[in-house]
Amino acid sequence: MAVRFHRGGKLVVFGSGGAGTDAAHIAVEFMHPVIVGKRALPALALSNDAATVSGVCNEEGVAESFAHQLRCWADPSDIALGVSRDGRDVSVVRGLEVARELGLLTVALTGGDGGAIARDRMADHILVAAADDPTVVKEIHVTAYHLLWELVHVFFDQPGLLTSGDAR
Numbered sequence: 001m002a003v004r005f006h007r008g009g010k011l012v013v014f015g016s017g018g019a020g021t022d023a024a025h026i027a028v029e030f031m032h033p034v035i036v037g038k039r040a041l042p043a044l045a046l047s048n049d050a051a052t053v054s055g056v057c058n059e060e061g062v063a064e065s066f067a068h069q070l071r072c073w074a075d076p077s078d079i080a081l082g083v084s085r086d087g088r089d090v091s092v093v094r095g096l097e098v099a100r101e102l103g104l105l106t107v108a109l110t111g112g113d114g115g116a117i118a119r120d121r122m123a124d125h126i127l128v129a130a131a132d133d134p135t136v137v138k139e140i141h142v143t144a145y146h147l148l149w150e151l152v153h154v155f156f157d158q159p160g161l162l163t164s165g166d167a168r
């Protein structure tokens with residue numbers, strides 16, 4: 001993710017319901033970090049745009065709600081991060097599929113058994129909170145994305161740590 005940001009890419013995050021609020025939290029964490037003095041990195045939560053999401057759901061079907069926006073907004077240099085508590089949200093699954101087709105780095109935060117996202121390896125990096133209780137999964141996700149945010153900054157600020165090897 002740090003390599004992608006270094007190259008000028010942005011983070012595009014998406015999820016439904018409570019995962020949509022996680023997407024919003026992740027985006028604002030990168031855009032306006034809670035720790036004062038940390039650099040802002042470009043991020044956007046697709047689930048925030050209720051008008052576009054509802055319009056696309058209405059006419060194209062729920063599975064297209066993030067995929068459609070990715071086709072309009074995303075650049076191949078970007079990072080797509082999909083959040084789904086159980087890895088079965090069709091709009092997140094389809095979003096990751098389209099993001100991959102477009103050439104984005106794909107990351108997923110899921111839980112339980114990881115659902116279709118983990119089974120079919122639908123992202124380059126998949127973090128599965130292996131808990132049965134959905135509330136525990138959600139708690140783990142908050143901790144995981146704060147750690148992810150912190151690690152991206154560590155790597156971004158020390159380019160020597162970035163390898164050009166797999167910079168997908």
Ligand SMILES: O=C(CO)[C@@H](O)[C@H](O)[C@H](O)[C@H](O)COP(=O)(O)O
Binds near residue numbers: 016019084
């Ligand atoms: O996430 C919450 C509440 O926190 C639910 O009400 C939520 O709206 C639905 O489960 C959504 O469909 C979320 O999808 P997923 O994260 O379970 O894949």
